[in-house]
Amino acid sequence: GENVEQHPSTLSVQEGDSAVIKCTYSDSASNYFPWYKQELGKGPQLIIDIRSNVGEKKDQRIAVTLNKTAKHFSLHITETQPEDSAVYFCAATRTSYGKLTFGQGTILTVHP
Amino acid sequence: DTEVTQTPKHLVMGMTNKKSLKCEQHMGHRAMYWYKQKAKKPPELMFVYSYEKLSINESVPSRFSPECPNSSLLNLHLHALQPEDSALYLCASSQGPGSSGNTIYFGEGSWLTVV
Numbered sequence: 001g002e003n004v005e006q007h008p009s010t011l012s013v014q015e016g017d018s019a020v021i022k023c024t025y026s027d028s029a030s031n032y033f034p035w036y037k038q039e040l041g042k043g044p045q046l047i048i049d050i051r052s053n054v055g056e057k058k059d060q061r062i063a064v065t066l067n068k069t070a071k072h073f074s075l076h077i078t079e080t081q082p083e084d085s086a087v088y089f090c091a092a093t094r095t096s097y098g099k100l101t102f103g104q105g106t107i108l109t110v111h112p
Numbered sequence: 113d114t115e116v117t118q119t120p121k122h123l124v125m126g127m128t129n130k131k132s133l134k135c136e137q138h139m140g141h142r143a144m145y146w147y148k149q150k151a152k153k154p155p156e157l158m159f160v161y162s163y164e165k166l167s168i169n170e171s172v173p174s175r176f177s178p179e180c181p182n183s184s185l186l187n188l189h190l191h192a193l194q195p196e197d198s199a200l201y202l203c204a205s206s207q208g209p210g211s212s213g214n215t216i217y218f219g220e221g222s223w224l225t226v227v
């Protein structure tokens with residue numbers, strides 16, 4: 001089955017800095033890679049996703065890159081704000097399968 | 113509107129009780145999911161319903177019984193649970209496995225405490 005490794009487990013940055021979270025996956029058939037943000041006491045919120053036919057995707061301050069050859073993908077957050085503080089999860093799946101395999105999560109803390 | 117609604121938000125139940133968690137979506141999605149999340153861990157898949165039929169059961173104990181009455185509703189019936197079953201139970205939905213738009217949206221979850 002799929003296995004997703006996520007690093008770092010915790011990340012502390014100053015407001016305005018950039019934050020990068022990296023994930024690797026094992027199943028070369030995986031073709032869909034979402035990122036979720038989970039605030040305390042809430043469910044995971046989809047913030048950005050990328051499919052295997054695309055190398056990079058941006059949405060305002062958030063970007064995701066995918067390297068299929070190396071089987072890794074990364075989340076980039078620029079100009080971080082205190083409200084970006086949360087747990088971030090990467091995930092991988094085949095769109096034909098319906099089962100998300102999550103990384104272990106990264107606790108991001110943005111200090112004002 | 114990408115909303116998955118779960119009720120109740122909090123539930124405390126004894127080990128001999130029978131209770132149910134409910135989930136609703138009105139996005140026309142044909143796949144619905146139950147995930148379980150323990151503190152400081154990622155969500156773990158329990159069940160997948162595709163077109164109202166159970167398609168994946170991740171070897172979940174029979175004290176958890178899912179039900180999909182129609183394409184908008186998903187229930188999780190709970191009976192004879194153990195304290196270690198205390199967790200956040202998340203419902204999710206998507207257009208359906210096989211769809212190129214198979215983005216999975218989560219609800220806010222139901223916090224379950226078994227005493």
